[in-house]
């Protein structure tokens with residue numbers, strides 16, 4: 001597998017790097033970023049936190065705005081931030097060029113509907129292809145945690161609930177908690193998965209959480225700002241609370257007073273999330 005290094009910059013004694021590679025899942029070149037903490041300079045292998053971003057983002061938003069490197073460097077955690085969709089010539093976009101579908105809006109699922117099914121295989125990319133690539137090419141272990149924001153919060157929760165054996169812990173900021181019941185999710189799932197709602201249910205975190213078996217439970221932390229303009233119509237964290245109650249899942253959901261949907265919110269609590277994941281990454 002050919003990895004092309006696009007940039008490299010020292011930060012908090014570690015390194016931020018961007019790479020491009022041809023993907024066998026999405027059939028196009030994919031870009032991702034990795035933060036390698038200073039411990040890796042001596043050959044030590046460190047665990048990895050995968051970060052899934054929200055609508056309109058690339059690998060850059062989190063890396064540039066979250067302010068996560070100081071704590072990741074202190075704790076010895078690598079962070080991998082993939083792109084949010086396939087890109088490039090021939091990759092189908094939203095027919096009206098809107099921000100909430102197509103490019104920058106892959107929803108971390110495997111599309112079944114033409115023309116999106118050719119490239120929009122983000123679930124396979126994130127769950128299988130990217131970790132294999134990262135673990136073969138960087139000084140990291142196969143101990144993983146996963147987190148994300150908004151569309152990426154949906155991705156992180158959904159992927160962890162479907163693959164509990166692959167992640168020690170999961171967290172999310174402002175996740176799209178019940179995509180089958182909100183306009184962003186309904187538009188995406190109709191376009192990528194078609195009208196058959198039985199397939200939609202396989203990608204809905206609240207439904208997955210409600211049915212989670214005791215042995216598949218993983219530590220889960222969610223932060224949600226109560227001044228988030230998407231809260232009522234799109235995010236619906238109350239669906240997660242109800243689902244956790246149904247399956248007796250130990251979910252910590254914190255409503256944070258006055259915070260909105262932006263990276264100002266994420267940067268205020270990202271250290272908490274890194275420390276949360278570190279407890280479990282370090283003991284695996």
Ligand SMILES: N[C@@H](CCC(=O)N[C@@H](CS)C(=O)NCC(=O)O)C(=O)O
Nearest residue numbers: 054055056057061099150151262263
């Ligand atoms: N109003 C926004 C909606 C998209 C949005 O809020 N995206 C969030 C994730 S859902 C984000 O992280 N944006 C990029 C950033 O803040 O750096 C737009 O039209 O761009």
